[in-house]
Amino acid sequence: MTARVFRNYIFRTHSWVGLHFSLSLAFLFLSGTLLVAGLELQLVGQPKVWNMSPASERTATFGQLYDAFEAEYPLATVSVIEKRPRPWLASQIIARMPWRESVSFWADPVDGTLVGASSTKGLHDLLRELHDNLLLKKQPAYLLVTSMSIILLVMSVTGMVNYRRFWKGLFRLPPKQSTRRIWLGSVHRLAAVWVIPMLFVIALTGFVFFLDGLGVEGSEPEAARAAERSAALPDGFNGGAIDRAEAVARDALPGFEPRFVVLPGWPTGGMEFFGDHADSLMSIGVYRVAVDPTNFEVLGAFAPSDVKGIARIRPLVTMLHYGTWGGMFSRAFWILFGLAAFGIALTGMLIFASRRSSIPLQATMHGPLRRFWRGLGIMRWGYLLLVLAITMAGIYTYSSAFERQIRLQPGSPDELIQLMAKRSLRAGEAYSLTLRVTDPDVKTATLQLNAGPEQTVLLHAGDGARAGTADIQPGTGDNTILLRLTGADGETRSLTYMLGRPVW
Known part of the structure; x- marks a missing residue:
């Protein structure tokens, strides 16, 4: 096989796969990009929950946050307390109300007073469910979404092979005077050579999620059971008990810096603290310590090295996939590159349509998009059925008409x-x-x-x-x-x- 024949084969593969899956990739790129800032978008109308206090001033302990919340909503059940969910947001308390609605409360990280609340079924949750499982909340849907990582990897590799000496196109701007097909192709290649590193990261981490969905999960150590009691929390439980348990957790794992605590939801569960190590270079992953809320005995202290298989790299994979590895700057890069990736998928669709028409560049996009849609063949009916399923799932999940008694x-x-x-x-x-x-x-x-x-x-x-x-x-x-x-x-x-x- 000559080099020309090989490149022609790669080009046909890239074009065929792109035709049939670019619509799916465009949807995932857009939903994933919005998800990076989904929580912030949901809270944009609540200025009080935004807090840029440095870590040194966030002195409210888990116990103080718990007591401040209990003073306002004594009948609610707290499940999670996180001191710093984002460097620019207040501390978060997730609680279940007596009518069984889960709500995120936001508290001042300095004194613990409540400053706002948001629904756990808001925009952020909607984007997460759309991106993860298309709102269908079933394993086949999750596998369908994560399997797109294989398609993305194929598109990335074939695109690089097809674009010889791609590194020379980093600063090759689209020609001003050109046909629609040439202009779209230039924009497609220019965006791709800049975004290709992120696409490989997204594809490889997405494939890890795909393996996870298949059951290749690895294993995590389990904490021992706490002494059985009559309720999920012992009588007289308050913020002081949480702070005492945190001190025990720190002693059990020297250098441990808890970020959030999960309170027990059953009579034999323990309080579980999750966080990092003071020496962040020791290992990448989550440290965890479980403490009995009754007698404050350590039920288990675990480092990332205690986790086996894919579960060990899952925290790193999650940070890379969602762009949280570098704080605000990595999120900004991921949003910028995510929008560019969406543009790559969109221009790919228009390139296919332009090959079937001689309509000038000034024409509207109605014609090209119609030609692309027809080019999908029988697969377009599969897309229509999927859109219908997503719509019905969204109505069932978020409409008050289908709320369960x-x-x-x-x-x-x-x-x-x-x-x-x-x-x-x-x-x-x-x-x-x-x-x-x-x-x-x-x-x-x-x-x-x-x-x-x-x-x-x-x-x-x-x-x-x-x-x-x-x-x-x-x-x-x-x-x-x-x-x-x-x-x-x-x-x-x-x-x-x-x-x-x-x-x-």
Whole structure:
């Protein structure tokens, strides 16, 4: 095979793969680029959560952040506290409200006072789910997305082979006087030679995610179980317990610098601290120490060297893939290069279309894009089906019409009585409740909000139980629901549901 024949074969491979997959790559480039700054875009309207305090002034401990939050929302359940999620953002506290909505709270890193809140189902989460699994949240969708790393690697290699002496094109600007095809090809090659290092990084790290999705995950050491207790957190748990556990974690792993803590969610779980080592050159990865919240015994202290297989390099792969390896500057580079990569995919589509037409450069893009779409052949129907699936998944995930009913928990649980709600609590908005009674002795039920007027809940026969509905109007203060149940003998018993105050 001569060199000319080989290059012609490579060119055809590059063109064919690009025709059929450039649309997918363009979508992933754009969504990934937006995801790099997704959290910042979501918080752009909340100036108080932006905080440029240096690390030396971020003196609020995990315990202080916890206590400050508990003073505002004592009924919520804290799951994660992170001191410095971004150098330009406040400290973050992720908590679950009594109506089971997860919310990110932002606190001043100096004194711990709350300065804002944002939904965990906002723009950042939407972009992450789009980029990771197309909102479908299924393993095949994740594998489909991560398999695009192989396509990207093929496109990068064939493009370099096809563009002989590509390094000479770093400063070769597109000619001013040229046909559409020549101009588009020049822009395509110019952007590609600058972005190719990032494309290789994205392709290789994406392939690691693909292997992870196939089950080639490696292994991480597991911490021992904590002493069993009656609840996820022991009685009297407060910020002081977290600070004491952090001190134990630092002693267990000298040089350990915790960045965030995950509080236990079950009666035998421990507090887990994650962070770096004071000597960052020792190894790249996450250090982890688990501490029993009851007796403060160390349940496990692990360094990156304790992690085996792909799991060991996963933190490095994640930093490289999402451009977080160099802080603000690497994020800026990744956004710039990501937009350029999107441009490469777009010009590739237009180059294909220009080969099929002699329409001058001044024509609109409507014609070229139509020719590209028709050139996809039968694969365009696959794209349409995928867009339809993404749209339906987005509606199902983010529309309030499909919110799942959740069961509110009273102070004293009663398995025969269920009070259900279908949406998140919002101040000033009607909150619909469904009462489901399986206790045959209950004849009537009334519901009262914050010592206000009582309303009768009419119970109707249903699927093995009686059910009724009621609407309440939550206020900005504490919202306490008193449910009174009256039996056939006239005896009354009560259940109290404490929802606390709404976030918004």
